[in-house]
Amino acid sequence: xxxxxxxxxxSKKFGDFHAxxxxxxxxxxxxxxxxxGQNGAGKSTTIRMLLxxxxxTSGQIFIxxxxxxxHRNEILKNTGxxxxxxxxYNYLTAAENLSVFARLSGxxxxxxxxxxxxxxxxxxxxxxxxxxxxxxxMKQRLxxxxxxxxxxxxxxxxEPTNGLDPQxxxxxxxxxxxxxxxxxxxxxxxxxxxxxxxxxxxxLIIIDRGSKIxxxxxxxxxDPEHVMLEVTASNPDLCYxxxxxxxxxxxxxxxxxxxxxxxxxxxxxxxxxxxxVLAGIDVVxxxxxxxxxxxxxxxxxxxxxxxxx
Amino acid sequence: xxxxxxxxxxxxxRKPRTFIAFAAISAIVGLxxxxxxxxxxSYIKFGMQALSDSFDIDGKVLNGYLLAYIILQTLLIHVxxxxxxxxxxxxxxxxxxxxxxxxxTKPVSRDKLISAKFLASCIYTLMLLVWMAIWALFxxxxxxxxxxxxxxxxxxxxxxxxxxxxxxxxxxxxxAALAMVxxxxxxxxxxxxxxxxxxxxxxxxxxxxxxxxxxxxxxxxFNIVKPYLxxxxxxxxxxxxxxKVNADNEQIIGSVENIPAVMRSAGILTIHIIGFWAGSxxxxxxxxxxx
Numbered sequence: 001x002x003x004x005x006x007x008x009x010x011s012k013k014f015g016d017f018h019a020x021x022x023x024x025x026x027x028x029x030x031x032x033x034x035x036x037g038q039n040g041a042g043k044s045t046t047i048r049m050l051l052x053x054x055x056x057t058s059g060q061i062f063i064x065x066x067x068x069x070x071h072r073n074e075i076l077k078n079t080g081x082x083x084x085x086x087x088x089y090n091y092l093t094a095a096e097n098l099s100v101f102a103r104l105s106g107x108x109x110x111x112x113x114x115x116x117x118x119x120x121x122x123x124x125x126x127x128x129x130x131x132x133x134x135x136x137x138m139k140q141r142l143x144x145x146x147x148x149x150x151x152x153x154x155x156x157x158x159e160p161t162n163g164l165d166p167q168x169x170x171x172x173x174x175x176x177x178x179x180x181x182x183x184x185x186x187x188x189x190x191x192x193x194x195x196x197x198x199x200x201x202x203x204l205i206i207i208d209r210g211s212k213i214x215x216x217x218x219x220x221x222x223d224p225e226h227v228m229l230e231v232t233a234s235n236p237d238l239c240y241x242x243x244x245x246x247x248x249x250x251x252x253x254x255x256x257x258x259x260x261x262x263x264x265x266x267x268x269x270x271x272x273x274x275x276x277v278l279a280g281i282d283v284v285x286x287x288x289x290x291x292x293x294x295x296x297x298x299x300x301x302x303x304x305x306x307x308x309x
Numbered sequence: 310x311x312x313x314x315x316x317x318x319x320x321x322x323r324k325p326r327t328f329i330a331f332a333a334i335s336a337i338v339g340l341x342x343x344x345x346x347x348x349x350x351s352y353i354k355f356g357m358q359a360l361s362d363s364f365d366i367d368g369k370v371l372n373g374y375l376l377a378y379i380i381l382q383t384l385l386i387h388v389x390x391x392x393x394x395x396x397x398x399x400x401x402x403x404x405x406x407x408x409x410x411x412x413x414t415k416p417v418s419r420d421k422l423i424s425a426k427f428l429a430s431c432i433y434t435l436m437l438l439v440w441m442a443i444w445a446l447f448x449x450x451x452x453x454x455x456x457x458x459x460x461x462x463x464x465x466x467x468x469x470x471x472x473x474x475x476x477x478x479x480x481x482x483x484x485a486a487l488a489m490v491x492x493x494x495x496x497x498x499x500x501x502x503x504x505x506x507x508x509x510x511x512x513x514x515x516x517x518x519x520x521x522x523x524x525x526x527x528x529x530x531f532n533i534v535k536p537y538l539x540x541x542x543x544x545x546x547x548x549x550x551x552x553k554v555n556a557d558n559e560q561i562i563g564s565v566e567n568i569p570a571v572m573r574s575a576g577i578l579t580i581h582i583i584g585f586w587a588g589s590x591x592x593x594x595x596x597x598x599x600x
Contacts, residue, residue: 053598076416087407
């Protein structure tokens with residue numbers, strides 16, 4: 001698959017604060033790429049750099065093979081975005097908002113196009129209503145319509161489920177799935193809702209304190225055939241040492257003190273458990289975990305995750 | 310570019326606050342006209358008392374031209390606030406609404422975007438001045454008729470014959486438009502640095518008031534900077550009503566006493582406008598959109 005976004009050694013400093021530090025990643029055509037990180041991890045700063053809202057301190061961004069800062073307009077013609085909140089002109093109607101942003105994107109909007117886009121997001125009947133009376137969910141959907149009005153191949157969504165109720169979140173999930181499946185769009189989506197991301201993302205990038213900690217295909221990171229085991233033993237150091245010296249050592253994952261995390265195939269769990277006991281490790285518990293949320297927490301804040309368990 | 314300007318004008322004229330200025334000018338001018346219609350003759354008689362003792366005055370002293378002069382002189386001090394209301398909101402208002410970040414992600418260069426917004430502010434200002442001219446000049450001419458224009462100054466009285474007056478108003482409104490565009494460009498420049506429109510509007514008015522006060526203080530330290538302050542040149546439109554006279558003390562038709570001074574003032578205002586425009590482009594180019 002061709003690479004749509006390629007970020008190389010991207011950094012951004014605000015004064016002495018390093019918001020993004022030497023970040024590199026790729027997003028391929030057709031991906032729904034989940035961009036995850038805790039608050040302040042640098043997701044929004046990265047997305048703002050991708051959209052030329054912020055200039056990087058160093059590093060390069062290539063989109064569709066072109067240098068973003070040399071071919072800005074060409075790239076943005078083919079990019080749609082919703083950044084944090086879907087802030088639109090409250091004193092204009094839904095159709096007028098869409099028309100303004102279509103013209104700014106270099107296309108001549110006609111009524112058919114506007115109504116078609118509004119229909120896609122379920123707002124056709126509210127085309128003449130002013131945005132100031134819209135609910136958060138309706139604004140979010142209109143924001144998506146604005147992002148899609150010029151039919152871009154790349155859509156960047158920063159926290160698209162912010163402020164939505166459960167129905168709104170489900171609608172957004174369906175919309176994102178449909179954009180990828182039915183329209184072949186490439187999406188980069190940042191979100192806090194890991195369970196939602198688990199259902200839509202095909203690829204994951206996790207950043208923490210401005211640096212990337214994980215990048216890969218969802219199926220590899222959350223392989224249903226494998227499971228992450230969290231092993232707690234009464235002698236944790238001995239447990240960790242044994243695993244690191246055993247044939248299982250290549251499967252050890254980054255983890256908190258006193259806990260050993262290992263990724264094993266489902267069928268190998270009994271073998272691993274037996275070997276652990278035979279090695280004289282006093283096993284207190286072995287907990288399987290394979291949700292995105294658990295994986296994310298184990299990477300970004302392992303101590304907190306262990307405490308919460 | 311016209312596409313961008315038309316989008317900006319569309320947005321400006323869909324905002325209710327845009328019409329405050331038009332309504333305010335209509336109301337103020339209407340009130341002045343009503344006051345002069347009801348009680349203007351006695352006011353003029355009182356004003357001309359000293360003159361009547363030495364000269365025979367006939368014709369309509371209180372006419373549309375005189376009223377337009379009075380209105381122009383009064384209103385141009387207050388119009389900057391009405392202009393700053395819109396121009397100071399052009400960028401900061403978008404930042405406050407959160408739409409600025411969406412605008413900047415569109416395939417339009419920042420220079421073009423800022424220039425379109427700047428020109429839209431200028432067009433709005435010009436429309437406001439045209440509106441003011443319609444009310445102050447044309448409606449006054451309709452209500453009060455026309456005759457020679459008599460302007461009383463502290464040391465002299467100028468009489469401009471009727472047929473030589475109308476073009477002077479067109480020139481005066483043109484110059485006033487330039488002065489008001491200078492205020493608009495200052496408010497616009499300030500709006501680049503703010504996240505809500507209150508800041509630039511207040512800052513713009515504060516600068517206008519401060520510079521106006523400096524103009525009135527006759528102190529050597531301030532006299533050095535006065536020629537460079539844009540407020541020193543905003544009332545130079547009055548120069549179009551200073552006429553040349555021949556050896557018989559008769560007015561030379563179509564003359565302006567000190568045209569170089571008026572042109573110099575226009576030049577200084579133009580330099581300010583270009584400076585604020587260029588400053589806005591440079592500042593916006595470097596701005597990280599964090600709103």
